[in-house]
Amino acid sequence: MKSYWFLDREGGTCHALPHDQRILADRIKQLEGDKTAETPDWEYAVKCGFAKNRGEYLDLLHATAMALTAERIDEVSKVDHPELILMVKMLDEIDIVINLLSERSVEWYRALNPEFSRKSEMPRGRKLRDLMRDGSDEALGEILDEIEQLTKRRSTLSGKVAAKAAEHLPNCSALAGGLVAARLAAEAGGIRALALMPGSAIQVLGAKNALFCHLSTASPSPKHGLIYQYRGVHGSRKEKRGKVARVLAAKLAIAARIDYYRGEPDPVFITIAKEAILNAGRIQ
Amino acid sequence: MIWIGDHLVSEGPGGVYGERTVQGYRLWSPKRSKLAALYHLGKGIDLENYHRVLYLGAANGTTVSHVADYVEVVYAVEPAPRPMQDLMVVARQRKNIIPIMADARKPERYLPLVEKVDIIYQDVAQPDQAEILSVNSRFLVSDGIMVFMLKPRSIDVTRTPAYVAEEVIHELSTKGIWTEECVWLSPYYPDHAALICKVS
Numbered sequence A: 001m002k003s004y005w006f007l008d009r010e011g012g013t014c015h016a017l018p019h020d021q022r023i024l025a026d027r028i029k030q031l032e033g034d035k036t037a038e039t040p041d042w043e044y045a046v047k048c049g050f051a052k053n054r055g056e057y058l059d060l061l062h063a064t065a066m067a068l069t070a071e072r073i074d075e076v077s078k079v080d081h082p083e084l085i086l087m088v089k090m091l092d093e094i095d096i097v098i099n100l101l102s103e104r105s106v107e108w109y110r111a112l113n114p115e116f117s118r119k120s121e122m123p124r125g126r127k128l129r130d131l132m133r134d135g136s137d138e139a140l141g142e143i144l145d146e147i148e149q150l151t152k153r154r155s156t157l158s159g160k161v162a163a164k165a166a167e168h169l170p171n172c173s174a175l176a177g178g179l180v181a182a183r184l185a186a187e188a189g190g191i192r193a194l195a196l197m198p199g200s201a202i203q204v205l206g207a208k209n210a211l212f213c214h215l216s217t218a219s220p221s222p223k224h225g226l227i228y229q230y231r232g233v234h235g236s237r238k239e240k241r242g243k244v245a246r247v248l249a250a251k252l253a254i255a256a257r258i259d260y261y262r263g264e265p266d267p268v269f270i271t272i273a274k275e276a277i278l279n280a281g282r283i284q
Numbered sequence B: 001m002i003w004i005g006d007h008l009v010s011e012g013p014g015g016v017y018g019e020r021t022v023q024g025y026r027l028w029s030p031k032r033s034k035l036a037a038l039y040h041l042g043k044g045i046d047l048e049n050y051h052r053v054l055y056l057g058a059a060n061g062t063t064v065s066h067v068a069d070y071v072e073v074v075y076a077v078e079p080a081p082r083p084m085q086d087l088m089v090v091a092r093q094r095k096n097i098i099p100i101m102a103d104a105r106k107p108e109r110y111l112p113l114v115e116k117v118d119i120i121y122q123d124v125a126q127p128d129q130a131e132i133l134s135v136n137s138r139f140l141v142s143d144g145i146m147v148f149m150l151k152p153r154s155i156d157v158t159r160t161p162a163y164v165a166e167e168v169i170h171e172l173s174t175k176g177i178w179t180e181e182c183v184w185l186s187p188y189y190p191d192h193a194a195l196i197c198k199v200s
Helices: A021-031 A042-047 A054-080 A082-112 A125-133 A138-168 A170-176 A178-188 A191-195 A199-203 A208-216 A238-261 A267-281 B034-040 B062-070 B081-093 B129-139 B161-174
Strands: A007-010 A013-016 B002-004 B007-010 B025-027 B052-056 B073-077 B097-100 B117-122 B140-150 B177-184 B193-199
Touching: A007 A042, A021 A054, A042 A054, A054 A082, A054 A191, A054 B081, A054 B097, A082 A125, A082 A138, A082 A178, A125 A138, A138 A170, A138 A178, A170 A178, A170 A238, A170 A267, A178 A191, A178 A238, A191 A238, A199 A238, A238 A267, B007 B034, B007 B062, B025 B062, B034 B062, B034 B140, B052 B062, B052 B129, B062 B073, B062 B081, B062 B097, B081 B097, B117 B129, B129 B140, B129 B161, B129 B177, B161 B177, B161 B193
Parallel strands: B052 B073, B052 B117, B073 B097, B117 B140
Antiparallel strands: A007 A013, B002 B007, B007 B025, B140 B193, B177 B193
C-alpha cells in the first residue's frame, strides 16, 4: 500500500480523502516519520479524483498546511506558555526602569536641595518620594507620580506572574516561589527547556558570566545563579549557600519535569523536597 | 528577474513588510534580503514562473514573499513559532506559499508534503548548516540547483570566513554536493557567502 497525504493507493484502486482540512491535517501528522509515506505526486491526485488540476491540488495543500501550522503554533503556546515568560521579563524590565528613574530623581532633587545628602539617614521608596515631592519642581513631582504608578503596576503584575507560575509550574513554584520559578523558565528559554535541564545547569542559570569565566580561566565556579533570589539561599550562612543551592537546584530539576510532563502539583514530592532543602541549610 | 533601473523588484500584492513600491512593483532591497544581494551582484539563478522551490529557514517571510512573486510554489520551512506567525500572515495573501512548521534537520517530518523541487534555497544560521543542506538534497530534481546562504560566523567565529567556507565546500563534496560557485555577499552582507550547488 502507498500512502500520500491525500489518498491511499492499494494495488490498482485508490481511496481519496475528503476535502476537509482537519482530516487532512490529522493525516499529515500521522504520516510524519512514517517510512511508507510517499513523496506527493499531484498528477496521481488528479488521476484519482482528489483534485481537478494542479491549481486545485496546490490550493488544497495550502489550506491544509495553513490549518496544520496554526494548530502547531497553538500547541507550542499550550505547553510552553510564552505569556508567563513574557510577563516575568516585563516585570524585571519595570524594576530596572523604576530604579533608573528613582536614581535620576534623587540626583535632580539633590541639585535643587544641596543640603539633602545621601549619606544621612535617607528614607527609601515611598517615604523618599513623599519627601522629594514637597519643595521640589513641578516637573519632578510629575515624574515621581509616574514612578508611583509604575510601582503599583509592578505589584499587580508580580501577583499575576506568581499566580500564573503556580498554575503552569506548580511544583517549581511550591519549592522556590512563583517569581523565581518563572524567571528560571524565562532564562532557560521555556518550560520545556527547563524540564530538560540537569540540576547542575539550573543551579547556575542566570550566572552566565561567572560560569564562562570559570570555564575559561581559573576562577571558582559560581555557586548559584537566579536561585540566589530564593530566601533559603541568600538567607543562609555564606558557607552553607552552595549546599542549599545545590540541593534546591536538584529538586527544582525534578519539579520542572513533573510540571512539564504531568502538569499538576505532587504534594508528596513537595513535602520531601522542601524537607531536603531545609536540611541542607541546617548547621550540624 | 524584473529590474526597473537599478532596482530589483517583484510583482505581487504590496505592503508585506513595509517595502517601497516602484511603478506598482515591490522593491526587493539587497539590504533586506541576501538573495536580492546575490542578484545585485550579478549572480544567482533566474526564478521562473514554473519553478518549485523548497525554502529552508523562511523566518518572517520577507524574502519568501518575493520568491513567491516569481515562482509557482514555495514550500517554506521554519521551526520557530513566532516568525511562523508572521509567515502565516504572508501566506494568507500568497496562496503559493506552503507554510511548514518543522525543523529542517528532520526532513522526514515534511516528506509527505513536499514534492520534488527545482530549487532549494537555504538560509539557516546554524553550525550544522552544511549537514542540513545535504539531508534536504533528496527533494531536488536531478538537474535542480541549490542556493545555499552560508554564514561562516555561525559555524566557527574563531577562524576566518574564507577558511570555513572552503571547509564547508569540501564537506559538501564528500556528501555528493558539488559547489559550482561561491559568491561573497560583500558589501551588502560582510562575511556571508552564497554557494550555488548541484547534486553530482
